[in-house]
Amino acid sequence: MRAALAALACAVAMTGASAQAQELRFSDLAGWETDDHRAALQSFLQTCDLIEGADWRPLCNLAPDAAASDRTARQFFELFFRPVLIGDPPALFTGYYEPEFSGSPTRTPRFAYPLYARPPELRDGEQFLSRAAIDGGALRGRGLELAWLDDPVDVYFLQVQGSGRIKMPDGSVLRVGYAGRNGFEYRSVGQEMVRRGTHRPDEVSAQEIARYVRAGASDLLSINPSYVFFRKLDLAPELGPIGAMTRSITPFRSVAIDPAFTPLGAPVWIEKDGPAPIRSLMVAQDTGGAIKGPQRADIYFGTGPAAGDAAGTVKDSGRMVVLLPIDRAYAAIDGL
Template identity: 65%
Template sequence: MGGAFRNLALAVALMAAPPVRAQVVDFESLAGWQQDGQAAALAAFLDTCDLLDAADWRPLCKLARDVPRDDASARAFFELFFRPVIVGTPPALFTGYFEPELTGSAVRTPRYAWPIYRRPPELADGTVYHSRASIEGGALGGRGLEIAWLDDPVEVFFLHIQGSGRIRMTDGSVIRVGYAGRNGHAYRSIGQELVRRGYFLPHQVSAGAIANWVRSNPDLGAELLNHNPSYIFFRKIANLPADKGPIGAMGRSITPLRSLAVDPAYTPLGAPVWIEKEGRVPMNRLMVAQDTGGAIKGAQRADIFYGFGDAAGDAAGDVKDGGRMVLLLPIDRAFAMLEGL
């Protein structure tokens, strides 16, 4: 989900991933391909295409800049220069994430009592640091690392899950915060723990259900949140227009309903990805792998970015659907990958 681990190399090669099944398919086999708005996908692709410096990507990115901005032209571009590749074995698992809008204060008050922290200077990438429980217990107190104080510990927890947010301060200003690092502890699912303890059945778990349970059981809820020892640190993001999405793993703004968080061990960042999401609200569309997340692991695993605010949060929080992911790769890369298996 959306916690954007920006220190990951952008040029992670798909062929370096652990061996998985791969199959080249035809565009005609992509359900809904002719009906999608590929011009919007092309625009998202161009947002990060200049960061792809591999020899097989560079000419495609140059050509993409000259494609007319209509769906038919964009569709023809992808069909001409890419091949669809199914990596791994469907069904996929799709979840959703968003950029929350929260309220906060520059100083601690009785209402605003839960901090979000900037990255401690001594924290090195890849090292294990204080756990969530230790930090919540005051391990970083008194060091001036607080970016803002928020009014709801549950919202703070879900801000960590999303990895970015907008905070409306008490003086009326709005600050944007994004991922700056993590404490090195493995992510543990709170939803799975609630199921294990017998409070929910698997199909009942959603972000809203978890939030309501924690608020209704404050003592047990605080202990439950600490079951996930992973902790995210933030940074202020200056000069990011309000109409732009948060910064993803490629260092650029991501696009609602066109950007995906993926596992870069299997899906190259910057690559177009066709998704066929099942569930209550099916979705067949071309997206772009532009973000990563601590819980996004595997070839057929993706987190869909839904946008910002409450409506996006409601939509994202209900997504836990099957389907399949199909990568669109440069032709030579697609067939070279098959030869390497």
């Protein structure tokens, strides 16, 4: 999808997706005046040079000078962008994080559940082995194991998050990141719990899914045939995991979106409701198998257990507004 960005005028038309688009004013964005625009601009600069499309390049050239202060950063966004609401709110916001688990570089009686590297014969967009087949040993003995964990639930949630840190017995830390998936559509374990009648929608969270599966419902994991493979990452400890744009992402400034509707690299204004409201400018720097639709986003919360506790309970409504270069914004609105 990203390859089409350079040739076509707007995010929605570029991918053939269909949604309504409405231009807003910056004064329509609740909390816009009080956000840290400089922090958002610094996150935008991390991946600006990777955005495809000639209309982005002049903005990326001007952005470093605008990062001098919050005032100049806000002026930069207000001068060169227009807020565009794509699709119909309410949005669905969830959260994700970079988990930390104990592990081993070799299999032991305790650490018996593998994280697999991408098999060389895997082809993007084509179905490979299902989760059930892989968990049943279809890849065993091929030397694809990057590390071993002590809990199949941890392996599953590492795949859902797409990246993680594995602390080895000698104290070293292995960073792993997304390397591909097996081509099967993602199915939600939480939705399956609701369908079976064991939980109400408001009872489902990452923490509750983990608790319930560990309590004896391990068969639930196999209802999701999608399987994620990993690669080793050489990253400084202070850097976040690698997002879909091949750069490190930033807590509360990076968000995963559906690139069929939102260009990767674009600033997005988040108005998340719920118990912990968020009114903040973030950057569309990641994607996810469960992130589908123009008003669907996954907010990156950071690394470790505290980030996981916070991210795992987020399932809130609100709206997401994309900031597009002026000509692209008008094309999006005129073309829909």
